[in-house]
């Protein structure tokens with residue numbers, strides 16, 4: 001189901017034009033209007049889901065397979081060998097449109113795209129977190 005107030009739903013519904021890369025019953029892929037690098041693509045599921053948790057298992061299981069297919073075509077066209085696949089969930093994580101989308105970002109020898117700064121690990125915190133998450137999903 002689409003949301004009439006969502007800019008990505010409007011793109012999927014062809015109310016807003018886009019540079020189409022791919023289209024099927026489940027997904028649309030378009031060029032990002034504010035690309036991190038040349039050829040930056042967004043994959044949009046054709047159901048309004050704000051984050052990964054909200055996305056159906058069916059679409060969640062298909063989206064990475066589609067990403068692989070599109071990246072392979074992008075590599076042939078653009079000739080890059082490195083890329084990021086990024087999916088932000090929530091404003092603090094950098095999500096700017098509340099409709100789940102996967103970023104396919106080609107990386108070239110000279111670009112200024114940063115991701116994150118690694119921090120020192122605190123085992124007293126991470127060991128407990130790992131155990132709690134493991135116990136919740138495995139037991």
Ligand SMILES: [Zn+2]
Pocket residue numbers: 002003006007008009010047048049098099
């Ligand atoms: Zn939407």
